[in-house]
Amino acid sequence: MKNLGQSRDVFYVSDGTAITCETLGHVVLGQFSVTAREKTFPFVESDHKVDELIREINQSYERNGVKPLVFFSIVVPHIRTKLLASCAHCYDVLESVVAQVKGDLNMEPKPQLQRSHSVAKDSDKYFDRIAAIEYTLAHDDGVSLKNIDQADIILLGVSRSGKTPTSLYMAMQFGLRVVNYPFIDDDIKRLRLLPEFEIHRHKLFGLTIDPERLTEIRENRLAGSDYASTEQCLQELASVESLFRREAIPYINTSSLSVEEISTRVLERAGLKRRLF
CATH class of the missing domain: 3.40.50.300 (P-loop containing nucleotide triphosphate hydrolases)
Structure with missing residues (x-):
């Protein structure tokens, strides 16, 4: 990313591999003059892991005086709620797309942990x-x-x-x-x-x-x-x-x-x- 504007800590967070969050985050941030200091947190699917993540997010805010950016995909409701309460700007990378598809299909989604490409299944x-x-x-x-x-x-x-x-x-x-x-x-x-x-x-x-x-x-x-x-x-x-x-x-x-x-x-x-x- 071009070093022409502000710098910001950026976190990619998922209950799966976080590859989707990284990919979409890179595409989005590529539209802005932001130098990203990036960290990736895959498989955040327990209270222990999300609590560690939130500590890092809050420390980033205290250290820099600006909220970090968090691109995330989390299914477990209480873990998602914890993350959203952190000192960060949080962006669910799937939410808007899922909502639109839900309306177009007139069908309720069935959220699941992002293990769709497991060895056993495929x-x-x-x-x-x-x-x-x-x-x-x-x-x-x-x-x-x-x-x-x-x-x-x-x-x-x-x-x-x-x-x-x-x-x-x-x-x-x-x-x-x-x-x-x-x-x-x-x-x-x-x-x-x-x-x-x-x-x-x-x-x-x-x-x-x-x-x-x-x-x-x-x-x-x-x-x-x-x-x-x-x-x-x-x-x-x-x-x-x-x-x-x-x-x-x-x-x-x-x-x-x-x-x-x-x-x-x-x-x-x-x-x-x-x-x-």
């Missing part, structure tokens, strides 16, 4: 996702091309163009099996696809990046090396983008995109369906 989906993560890790950064026929998508690009975080995000969030392969000097000199990729052309997708951004990233990893030099980055990117165009491989520039945005655009352009968990 065991097949859970283990499918674990298998996708294991497959993606085993095929990270060109380590192995074994069982490449099982891949849902194959990401190609120069080193440090965002392939690994994108691969892992798609595996963890959508249960996709992803191979990612970095073009190295030998590949760039040959400027052709590996034979293993030829029969899987429909799965290929390229990632590229601005040379200035690539140089910056590589400098942080190996400062002063040829690998991080502007000339090397320019040469690699020009060669690989030429390959993408020649072989009609779709590709996107990742320079200003988050891993969520990269993944979504890759899935959309590749025509892959999300597998939600």
Whole structure:
């Protein structure tokens, strides 16, 4: 978040994982010039946990003189009541949506602790996702091309163009099996696809990046090396983008995109369906 306005302590609180609260909180706060000092409190489902949380909230108020912001999703009524009585601005991330759906469906909701994705309930989906993560890790950064026929998508690009975080995000969030392969000097000199990729052309997708951004990233990893030099980055990117165009491989520039945005655009352009968990 941009440091252009006020700063504020922000708490994400849930009786589940708190991922939904974090996601919606980030989207909302992204609309304001606020620097957030964030803390996440998952599985707040007992008096002991909510009392500890309220102490932290009240200490924040006493320390800073302003109420912290709390994005929460709590089902247990008395725990919810306790939280709402704290020295904070509290926002129920589901309340308004649930109320509207209730009216549209003319049906009473049945609140429950956020354990809807437990292993016992969704065991097949859970283990499918674990298998996708294991497959993606085993095929990270060109380590192995074994069982490449099982891949849902194959990401190609120069080193440090965002392939690994994108691969892992798609595996963890959508249960996709992803191979990612970095073009190295030998590949760039040959400027052709590996034979293993030829029969899987429909799965290929390229990632590229601005040379200035690539140089910056590589400098942080190996400062002063040829690998991080502007000339090397320019040469690699020009060669690989030429390959993408020649072989009609779709590709996107990742320079200003988050891993969520990269993944979504890759899935959309590749025509892959999300597998939600």
